[in-house]
Amino acid sequence: MTTRVRFAPSPTGYLHIGSARTALFNYLFAKHTGGKFLLRIEDTDVQRSTEESTRSILDGLKWLELEHDEEIVYQSDNAPRHREIALKLLDEGKAYRDFTPKEERSGDVKAAIQERAREQKDMRDNPFRDLSKAESDAKADAGEPFAIRLKVAESGKTTFEDAVYGFQERDFSEIEDLVLLRSDGHPLYNLAVVCDDIEMRITHVIRGQDHLTNTHKQVLIYEALGVEKPTFAHLPLILAPNKGKLSKRKHGEVVSMTTYRDSGFLAAAFRNFLVLLGWSAGEEKEIYTMDELIGKFSLDHIHKNNAVFNFDANDPKHWTDDKAIWMNAEYVRTMPLEDLIPLVKAELKSAKLWRDEYDDDDKTHFEKTVDLIRERFFTLKDFSNQGRAFFSEDFDFDNAAIAKNLKKFPDLQTRLPELAGTLETVDDFTHDTLETVIKGFAEEKGVKFGVLMNGARTLLTGLAVGPSMLSVFETLGKEKTLRRLKSQVAWNQ
C-alpha cells in the first residue's frame, strides 16, 4: 500500500514555523516511503479563515519547495458530505440530537472553558442523550434547533499506537459526547478531519502534539464509522524562548515563513534548520541535501520533547535563532556556486543592481565576484547591501570605516591616489603580481602594507571588513580600482 499523508493547515494566518515543520516532516515521510504528499485547507471556521491566509500558506510551501501531489482539497467543499455522515450516524443510533441551546461565547474563551471543566461533571449527563427516536424526531420536525453529538459508550477506553509517543489510552469517562454537527448545520473539526482523511485515503496522520488528546475522539469516530484508523504520529511542539507558545500575536514576524524568504534566507538552509528541530538522524552530520533528508527521514527518530526556537526580540543580532542564521551562512558560502548564482541574480534584480552582461559577456567575472564575496555573507540580502560596491558605483561609505581606516592615517589621502598611479603601469592585474608591486610601493613610501590595504578597502568597498584586498583589486578590475583609489568622495565625508 502506498503511503498517503497530508498537511492540513487552517487558513487563519500566514505559514507558521511550526506548521512549516509539520509540512516538511509530512513531505519527507511521503517521499521517503515513495508515497503521496497531499494538501488540505481546513477552512471550516468561516469567521477566521481568509483567502489571503491560504495564499500566504501556499506561498510559504512553494518557497520551501514542498510541492504537493494531487489537487488541493478545500475542506469547506466537503461540508455536505460531512453533514450526511453525521446524519447517518444519527440514523444508526451512534449519535443523537442535542436540543440544548447553544452557549454563546465571548471574551476569554480559554478561561471560560477551563472554568467550566473544573466542574467535573459526568460526561454522559445530557438530557437528550437517551431521548426516544420518536421524541427526538418530533422535536426536530417542530423546528427546534439541535446539534448532533456522538454517543460515546458508558464505559470502555480508546487506544491507539502513536508512531512517536507509543501506546496511548484514554478512558471514555474523560471524553465528552463530542459535537459532530453544529446547530447551524456546519460540521465540526473532529468530524471533518476524520471524514476527509478517510476520503483522501490517508494512511499516516502526522501532526502536532497538541492533537494527541483529540486523537482519541477521532478514533471514536473511526470506530463509529467502521473504518480502520490510520497510523498516527504526533510531533513535539516548537516553543518560544520562554517555553511558551510561539504565536504571531506575541512574537510577530519571526514565526512567519515569509519573513525568512524576505530576509534573504535560502529555502534549503531553512529547511535544514527546521528538520533538526524535533528530529535527528542519530549522527553528528547536520548539513543535509533534500535527497539525503528524504533518504534518512524516519518517524522513529522524532523526539518526544518540545524544542525551543531561540531568539531575542530585543537584540537585532539575534533576531531569530542563531543556528538558523549560521545554517544560512553555511549554505551561502559552501553550496555549489551554480546553485547560488540564480538566487543572487534574483536578489540583485530586486535591488535593481542586476545587469544582463552578468549572464552573458561578464558571466565568468560575475561568478568569480560572487564566489569571492560570499565567503563572509550570511544571507542573500548581503549581496545587495554589503556587496553593493561590487555591482554598482553608487554605494555608501561606512563612517566608522572611514574613521578607522582613512582619517586616522591622513597621508593616505595622497598615498592611495599615488598607489593608483603606480598600478596604472601594471598590466597583469592579478593577485600575485599586485602583491609584489604594492609591497614594493609600501616599502618605498614607508607606509605599512596593512594600513594601505585597509584604506583601500574602505575606498573600494565602503566597508571596514571584507575579503583579501588583493583579490578585491583583481576582481573589481584595474579600471574601477584606480578610479576608486583616486576618488576623494569618502575623504570629504
Added chain:
RNA sequence: GGCGCAUUCGUCCAGUGGUUAUGACGCAAGGUUCUCAACCUUGAAACAGGGGUUCAAUUCCCCUAUGCGCUACCA
C-alpha cells in the same frame, strides 16, 4: 480541577545498566591574515529533585517538581 505528554550544556541534539556523557549554534580565550562578522585551535557549559531495583544507574520503576497540551456547537 481532571486527563495526557515531556524533562541531557543557555539553545538544538547524540548516547549508554559500567563512557573523560557526543556533535553543533552561541559565548570566551588564543592564533592566522591587509581587516573581519570568515578560517584554525583551545576552553567554560548538562543527565530536574527524591526514593527504589541492581554489584552498578544519566539510562529501568515509582513519587515530587516544573513545563507543555487537551478539557468549545475553535481548528
